Amino acid sequence: MDLKELENGVNPDVHWYYQSKKLPLFNYAKQLVRRGNPLTIVDVGAGSGFFALELEKHYGAAIAKVYLVDIGYSAAEIAATQGQKVEKVLAIPPVIEHGLVLLMDVLEHLPDDLAMLQSIKQACVGEENHFFITVPAFRSLWSGHDVFLGHYRRYRIPMLRGVLAKANFRSIKNYYLYGSLFPLIWAVRQLSNLRQQDAASNMRPALPVVNRVLLGLTSAEMKLTTANKLFGVTCVAEGRI
Numbered sequence: 001m002d003l004k005e006l007e008n009g010v011n012p013d014v015h016w017y018y019q020s021k022k023l024p025l026f027n028y029a030k031q032l033v034r035r036g037n038p039l040t041i042v043d044v045g046a047g048s049g050f051f052a053l054e055l056e057k058h059y060g061a062a063i064a065k066v067y068l069v070d071i072g073y074s075a076a077e078i079a080a081t082q083g084q085k086v087e088k089v090l091a092i093p094p095v096i097e098h099g100l101v102l103l104m105d106v107l108e109h110l111p112d113d114l115a116m117l118q119s120i121k122q123a124c125v126g127e128e129n130h131f132f133i134t135v136p137a138f139r140s141l142w143s144g145h146d147v148f149l150g151h152y153r154r155y156r157i158p159m160l161r162g163v164l165a166k167a168n169f170r171s172i173k174n175y176y177l178y179g180s181l182f183p184l185i186w187a188v189r190q191l192s193n194l195r196q197q198d199a200a201s202n203m204r205p206a207l208p209v210v211n212r213v214l215l216g217l218t219s220a221e222m223k224l225t226t227a228n229k230l231f232g233v234t235c236v237a238e239g240r241i
Contacts, residue, residue, distance in 0.1 A: 009205050012050045016211050017203065020218035021177065021234070022054050024225060025102070025132050028238050029055055032100060032130055038064035040099045044092060044120070045106035046070045052102060056086060067093055096124045101241065103133040105234075107163075108151045117167035121241055129241040131169060135160060137176055137235040143189040144199035155235045164237055171239040176232025180221050185233055 012018035032039055039062060043052035046068035056063045066086040073088045081088045101120055107113040120131075135155045136146065142154055153159075157174040164172050178185075188202075206214065225232075 006048065006203075010203050011205070012048070014211065016206060016215035016218060018050060019215055020222055021134070022051055023219060023222040024177065024236060025051060025055070025104075026058060027222075028130075028132050029059060029100060033059055033062040035128075037098045037128065038062055040064055040096060041066045041102065042069060042093060042096055042099050042120075043067065043102040043104070044069045044116070045103060045109070046088075047072070049086070049088075051104050053086065055100075064098070069093075092119060092123050094123060096120075096129055096241075097126050099124060099129045099241075101129065101131045103131070105134055105136065107133065107160075108135050108146075108153055108155070109149075111152060113153075114163050114166055117164065117169065121167050121169065124241045127240075131237070131239060131241050133160070133164075133237040134177070135235050137232050138182075138186075141186060141189050141233065143192050143202075144197055145189070145192075145202045147199040148201050157229060157235060160235050160237050164239075169237075169239060169241055173226070173238050174229070175226045175236050176228045176230065176234065177225055177236060178218060178221070178233035179225070179228045179231055180217060182231050182233055 006012070029039070039059075041052045041055055041063055043049055043066065046052060047070055049066075049068040052066050052068060056066050068086065068088045069090070069092055070088070071090055073090060077088050078090065101124075103116075107116065110116050136151065137155055139154050146154065157176070161172055161174055
């Protein structure tokens with residue numbers, strides 16, 4: 001989760017984008033917790049840890065441990081959570097078992113996305129480790145928003161699927177999120193590029209009525225989004241490690 005997106009006063013606990021984006025993750029986690037083995041959540045590039053913490057809050061005892069992994073954590077933050085169920089750490093745990101590894105808008109920030117995936121693969125032990133990944137989609141949406149957030153790339157399904165296959169991730173399922181918003185966002189980004197506006201995040205707090213409408217629209221879309229292989233603002237991958 002990119003903390004820069006929160007600098008404009010966005011509250012993920014109510015904002016339509018975060019509240020709808022967590023729904024496919026919840027649906028995937030639901031499939032895993034039904035198998036009976038408590039999950040270890042490893043949230044890589046966690047930032048505030050919003051998505052992992054939402055999973056822990058929702059599934060409770062079905063989550064055995066939550067590692068929030070981020071190089072930005074201070075020594076005090078790490079010490080304060082050491083040994084607790086939710087623990088902040090600087091690096092991926094050396095051994096991951098019965099894990100659900102999250103990379104929520106992380107790979108696009110890395111010069112070498114394959115190296116990150118390979119390091120995760122190396123840490124996973126056994127056959128019951130899974131992943132859920134989101135990345136920004138479509139190069140045609142590139143704008144000052146990406147420059148501001150420090151992105152190296154935007155992905156399409158074949159590109160994301162290809163790097164996951166190189167890292168020997170398995171049972172890969174891909175789809176797009178926010179297909180309903182794609183035309184509007186594409187138009188806004190193209191206009192921004194034409195005007196050569198300064199690099200800045202597009203994420204803003206929404207008026208309550210706008211937030212409700214967008215949350216309703218995008219939440220409804222999430223019920224069918226796993227069938228969307230055509231276009232969207234976000235590209236998703238889920239499967240086994």
